[in-house]
Amino acid sequence: MPELLALVKHDCPVCDQVLPALDAAGVRVLSQSDAADTEAQAARLGLEHVPELDDELAASQRFDPDAVPALILLDGADERDRVEGLHRERMLELAEQAGVRLDLDGMPEVRPGCASATRDPEIAAMLAARRARAEGRIRSRELRVGELEDPFEALHERGLTDGLPVVPPTPERVVAMLEHTAREPQDVVGVVPPYGGEATVEKVAVNAVMAGCAGPELPVVLAAVEAVCDEAFAMHGLLATTHPAGPVMVVSGYPGFHAGVNVLGQGDRASMTAGRALQLVVRNVGGGRPGIEDRAAHGQPGKLGMCFAERLDETAPWPGLAQDRGVPPGEPGVTVMALEAPRVIVDQLARDPEGLCASLAMALESVATPRLRLAFDAMLLVGPEHGRIFKTAGWSRAQVQERLHQLTHSPAGELVRGAGGSPEGIEPQWVTDPAMPVAKFAAPIASSWPTRAATPDSSRWSSEAGPRAR
Amino acid sequence: MALTILDPTAERDAAPERPLAQRGDPRTIALVDIRKPRGDVFLDELERLLRERGHEVLREGKPTFTKPAPQDLRRDIAERCDAVIEALAD
Numbered sequence: 434m435p436e437l438l439a440l441v442k443h444d445c446p447v448c449d450q451v452l453p454a455l456d457a458a459g460v461r462v463l464s465q466s467d468a469a470d471t472e473a474q475a476a477r478l479g480l481e482h483v484p485e486l487d488d489e490l491a492a493s494q495r496f497d498p499d500a501v502p503a504l505i506l507l508d509g510a511d512e513r514d515r516v517e518g519l520h521r522e523r524m525l526e527l528a529e530q531a532g533v534r535l536d537l538d539g540m541p542e543v544r545p546g547c548a549s550a551t552r553d554p555e556i557a558a559m560l561a562a563r564r565a566r567a568e569g570r571i572r573s574r575e576l577r578v579g580e581l582e583d584p585f586e587a588l589h590e591r592g593l594t595d596g597l598p599v600v601p602p603t604p605e606r607v608v609a610m611l612e613h614t615a616r617e618p619q620d621v622v623g624v625v626p627p628y629g630g631e632a633t634v635e636k637v638a639v640n641a642v643m644a645g646c647a648g649p650e651l652p653v654v655l656a657a658v659e660a661v662c663d664e665a666f667a668m669h670g671l672l673a674t675t676h677p678a679g680p681v682m683v684v685s686g687y688p689g690f691h692a693g694v695n696v697l698g699q700g701d702r703a704s705m706t707a708g709r710a711l712q713l714v715v716r717n718v719g720g721g722r723p724g725i726e727d728r729a730a731h732g733q734p735g736k737l738g739m740c741f742a743e744r745l746d747e748t749a750p751w752p753g754l755a756q757d758r759g760v761p762p763g764e765p766g767v768t769v770m771a772l773e774a775p776r777v778i779v780d781q782l783a784r785d786p787e788g789l790c791a792s793l794a795m796a797l798e799s800v801a802t803p804r805l806r807l808a809f810d811a812m813l814l815v816g817p818e819h820g821r822i823f824k825t826a827g828w829s830r831a832q833v834q835e836r837l838h839q840l841t842h843s844p845a846g847e848l849v850r851g852a853g854g855s856p857e858g859i860e861p862q863w864v865t866d867p868a869m870p871v872a873k874f875a876a877p878i879a880s881s882w883p884t885r886a887a888t889p890d891s892s893r894w895s896s897e898a899g900p901r902a903r
Numbered sequence: 904m905a906l907t908i909l910d911p912t913a914e915r916d917a918a919p920e921r922p923l924a925q926r927g928d929p930r931t932i933a934l935v936d937i938r939k940p941r942g943d944v945f946l947d948e949l950e951r952l953l954r955e956r957g958h959e960v961l962r963e964g965k966p967t968f969t970k971p972a973p974q975d976l977r978r979d980i981a982e983r984c985d986a987v988i989e990a991l992a993d
Contacts (some may be wrong), residue, residue: 571909573914575907575908576909602907602911604908642919643911676969718913757913809969
């Protein structure tokens with residue numbers, strides 16, 4: 434004989450209405466509310482039996498009703514039928530099949546129930562987090578912040594922040610963050626220098642929560658973590674050096690990253706938080722802490738995190754950087770590069786690409802110092818006004834790079850140690866002819882910096898491996 | 904209310920490198936100049952001390968201190984030497 438099971442909660446007027454009838458008929462009732470509320474409800478309604486508690490909402494999760502009261506007809510462990518809310522005729526049908534005499538006289542024919550406790554966003558998040566833990570999708574150690582502790586101070590005291598407040602990475606927030614990627618939470622995205630900590634998707638999500646990411650940025654952060662863990666990026670060297678460079682992310686074509694406000698994305702939440710998330714991964718997973726492993730003598734605010742998006746609308750002179758470096762068109766991508774703080778190059782008068790390149794080249798000569806040649810790379814961000822000049826003239830990105838490379842040559846005599854009174858410069862034994870032009874940059878295109886595709890389903894494409902099988 | 908948060912740090916400690924002393928006495932040692940000014944002065948002195956102790960010394964250098972050592976250089980050192988010392992910075 435099938436049996437009946439009812440799910441109710443204490444603050445549902447429809448549950449109040451049907452509970453006395455269920456109680457009188459001896460139906461097994463499980464309450465989604467806590468012990469005190471359930472007892473108070475039973476006393477208020479004069480029930481003979483206090484409903485059992487649905488411990489950990491296990492039954493509610495299993496049957497997952499939208500509304501309570503939910504009357505479920507069970508054949509052993511199998512559900513045969515159910516009614517959600519008050520529906521007199523249907524409830525009597527179920528009762529008859531279970532051989533139960535249910536008296537619903539005087540009740541309305543139909544009355545919708547109340548949302549099941551499992552539909553409360555806070556409870557749903559808690560249950561999702563518990564499920565993720567039980568299924569091994571989240572495995573991070575849990576840290577307890579005491580009742581009297583301020584969570585923001587507690588995280589800072591534990592050495593887990595970059596100096597600014599972080600969002601506490603509760604299991605609920607991390608599980609919600611993981612919804613934004615199809616990658617398995619325990620996949621290793623990269624092994625992060627300097628200590629070789631494994632950045633799993635889960636760990637990246639924890640740090641993305643802390644950085645303030647809303648969620649959709651996660652695939653971009655994952656792609657960036659993978660890219661900086663690429664040996665070619667030399668993250669270890671970037672931490673060990675006394676130079677103030679930090680990892681910079683250029684986002685090409687990823688929705689939600691806005692480049693419309695300003696070139697460097699100041700004020701854009703996605704850009705601000707994704708850059709910060711990458712640096713929190715370096716700090717927390719890799720162990721690269723300023724002043725300890727990160728040996729930057731000067732440091733710079735961009736090391737808190739720097740990420741910006743290209744503006745790839747109809748005003749853009751070129752396709753996206755990532756797409757130019759091989760990410761398939763239409764697929765978003767991220768390029769990472771080690772860079773110092775940004776600086777502005779001013780030319781308000783240029784109206785043609787040749788003149789503009791001359792101005793830009795002059796300033797590019799000064800990266801680090803004009804005297805150091807072939808050693809440093811530079812990233813040139815072209816603002817909308819200068820971009821219009823290149824677009825109107827039909828200059829491609831490669832053309833601009835080639836021209837800038839040509840124009841950033843200087844005579845060896847001006848670069849040699851001691852020239853102009855400055856001891857820095859190229860070694861005299863290299864200078865056979867003072868008029869010999871010496872390039873500032875090793876090549877027009879700095880090709881060794883890693884680019885990764887960033888799609889919600891994973892980072893499928895890399896500048897080394899090319900397209901991978903899907 | 905007490906708050907439970909997830910630890911943002913790596914779950915496992917990196918496997919510790921074996922100390923050099925446990926890997927036997929290296930016969931050939933590469934000294935890599937990363938091309939920072941006066942790195943050669945330091946490495947000259949190191950070479951003298953190592954040769955006094957009976958080691959073979961191979962002097963190598965990166966093209967520039969701002970970039971990782973090229974793969975060919977790393978392979979060359981790995982094939983020809985038992986240990987490597989880098990003059991990291993000035």
